[in-house]
Amino acid sequence: MTPTKARAKTLVAGVGDLLVRQQALIRRLQWTTIALYIALLVLPLFLPLPTSQDFIWNNVTRFAQFVFWGIWWPFVILGTALIGRFWCGLLCPEGALSEFASERGSGRAIPSWMKWSGWPVVSFISTTVYGQLTSIYQYPKPAALLLGGSTLVAMVVGARYGKAKRVWCRFLCPVSGVFGLISKIAPLHFKVEPEVWRRPLTQVGAIAAVNCAPLIPIKTMQGGSACHMCGRCSGHRGAIRLAWRRPASDIVYGxxxxxxxxxxxxxxxxxxxxxxxxxxxxxxxxxxxxxxxxxxxxxxxxxxxxxxxxxxxxxxxxxxxxxxxxxxxxxxxxxxxxxxxxxxxxxxxxxxxxxxxxxxxxxxxxxxxxxxxxxxxxxxxxxxxxxxxxxxxxxxxxxxxxxxxxxxxxxxxxxxxxxxxxxxxxxxxxxxxxxxxxxxxxxxxxxxxxxxxxxxxxxxx
Ligand code: SF4
Structure with missing residues (x-):
């Protein structure tokens, strides 16, 4: 390995480890996103529809439209393709609220119907079509209904199923299937080394359990398209680290x-x-x-x-x-x-x-x-x-x-x-x-x- 490659590898692994250490900061960031998300979803409901004299910089409704559909949606897609699902693990308000509800919820077992692999496809189709029929990109009411409704259901699912987990994100979220696919072309992933994992614990020191909110069996994780890249498992047993990979190698070989x-x-x-x-x-x-x-x-x-x-x-x-x-x-x-x-x-x-x-x-x-x-x-x-x-x-x-x-x-x-x-x-x-x-x-x-x-x-x- 060339020195440049070795430096890049160390740098990226360091970013993963930083995420473990900065979980409190990540929580604060998530609450900031949640506050902004709720404000942009709710405030336009109480304002008149924008006219041709209103602009992104002087009208809350236009600003909210631009943030949701002009920046958030396209650039989260781009970000997922370029660096993986960091949005899901670090910033997504819906995922954070669902996990928050799950931490305090009843922790029931996940019903088998919920694990049907067709849900992300069905929910993506339904929300996309319904969004077009109601002109979600133009008007605040359908945006509040679809996004707010989805967040509410995510919280209810979180409050009922799993303990401190993101059951909604793993099995039902309308965009999880799309994000999972697109993240396969990203050049970053959390890499698991099974042979290091199998080492006796005495050789790797004391181990704290990892809470993988999207319920991934970390030990056997391959490719990681379901991984939210929250970074909580970085360095676990010395076997997991954030690493580079050849873009799309997960598609071809993984x-x-x-x-x-x-x-x-x-x-x-x-x-x-x-x-x-x-x-x-x-x-x-x-x-x-x-x-x-x-x-x-x-x-x-x-x-x-x-x-x-x-x-x-x-x-x-x-x-x-x-x-x-x-x-x-x-x-x-x-x-x-x-x-x-x-x-x-x-x-x-x-x-x-x-x-x-x-x-x-x-x-x-x-x-x-x-x-x-x-x-x-x-x-x-x-x-x-x-x-x-x-x-x-x-x-x-x-x-x-x-x-x-x-x-x-x-x-x-x-x-x-x-x-x-x-x-x-x-x-x-x-x-x-x-x-x-x-x-x-x-x-x-x-x-x-x-x-x-x-x-x-x-x-x-
Ligand atoms: S495997 Fe789980 S804990 Fe590890 S980074 Fe991905 S989502 Fe987080």
Whole structure:
């Protein structure tokens, strides 16, 4: 190991150890985040809706919108990809409140239904779709309902199940599945060395138990996509330390090999299908076509109510004072667009993944592993799609970021290229044949290039 690498290794391990020593400071930071979170969620409820004369810097509601959707959401995604899930372990107000409730709660056993691995996928889909139907990015009431409601449920779950644990975060949180996937490309992780762990205790000194709030069996932890990187276990038995790793090595050699169908489901139809549609439906030509078709159908069938009836704001967007009302037809058109986009992404990518697995002579055995190669492009798509919220809000206030759209296009293209390279590395694990490897990589590259190109068109034209 070169001296530079040795220094970097020591420095990173030192950061992990610092986290153990600074748990009290981390607690204080968490309470500060909680106070800010509650203030930004609740204050806008008591204020009138912003007008065109209100800006991020002089209006609490606009400021809260910008913090939640322009900074927090996209940059937590970016941070997870760059350094792992530190947000979850150190700052997340929902996780901190759930653990706080759990420390004082009844500590019941976790019911088996709660451990179903599909919950993070189901809850991510439901919250994303519901958020769009109620225009969560624009209005304080749906934001308070969805975020506040989720925090409340997290606290109730914490108060009932586990002792000083984050049962909510581990099994139910709507973004835990996405964060878990994206953290696999991060170059940092808490590394466990089993041979050091197995040493007799006398050789490693006195041991204090570690409370791993997200319930990870630390001794056997591999990759650590469920790890919240709270740092509490750093240095435990001399066997755990914060360490560098080759980005995406976890996908190729680690937890990617044991990927499940739920992870593939989250990557393909959800992150590569549902999310782009949910983030760009208002400017979608397909949405307008579906809507037009539904309107004509209603008119020709003399159904007026889907075009005129107004539902409460917590069902469909309903803000007449802001001239923003969604009809039933609008809502159905949005749902149809999301469904079409998910089906299209599934067809495009799943055909390639299945064909790729057959080319590698694994029948369907390598599908989920190769699907993990798509994590970089899915993460870039999510981040760059969410950046639209940041850019739109800043543009409304007269702040134009030059070259931002080209940068976004470049990020998605580079991430797509990275995905193809990872697919190539995964293929090498299954075949020694250069031809089969090249064919498998080409198969993955076709939908990946098409998908990245689609984003480029959205950003640049
Ligand atoms: S394994 Fe658990 S205790 Fe260790 S850093 Fe991750 S979340 Fe914290």
């Amino acid at each position: 937890s990617g090999r044991a990927a499940t169908r739920w992870e593939t489901f989250l990557i393909v139809p959800v992150l590569l299908g549902l999310v782009p549609a949910a983030l760009h439906w208002s400017s979608s030509g397909l949405f307008q076509s579906i809507r037009q078709w539904l309107v004509e159908l209603c008119v020709s069938s003399h159904w007026i109510w889907p075009l005129s009836v107004r539902l409460p704001w917590w069902v469909l967007t309903n803000y007449p004072s802001a001239s923003d009302v969604m009809t039933v037809v609008d809502g159905l058109s949005l749902l149809a667009l999301i469904a079409v986009s998910s089906v299209l992404a599934s067809c495009m990518f799943m055909v390639a993944l299945v064909a790729c697995s057959f080319v590698l002579r694994k029948h369907l055995g390598a599908v989920h592993h190769i699907a993990q190669a798509l994590i970089p492009v899915a993460a870039a798509s999510l981040f760059c799609g969410l950046l639209s919220l940041t850019i739109t809000q800043l543009r409304c206030d007269g702040i134009d970021l030059p070259f931002i759209d080209r940068c976004r296009g470049m990020i998605v293209l580079l991430a797509g290229a990275w995905s193809v390279m990872i697919a190539n590395r995964i293929s090498a694990l299954y075949t020694a044949s250069i031809q089969r490897r090249a064919l498998a990589t080409t198969l993955v590259s076709i939908p990946t290039i098409a998908f990245s190109w689609g984003w480029l068109v959205v950003f640049l034209f």
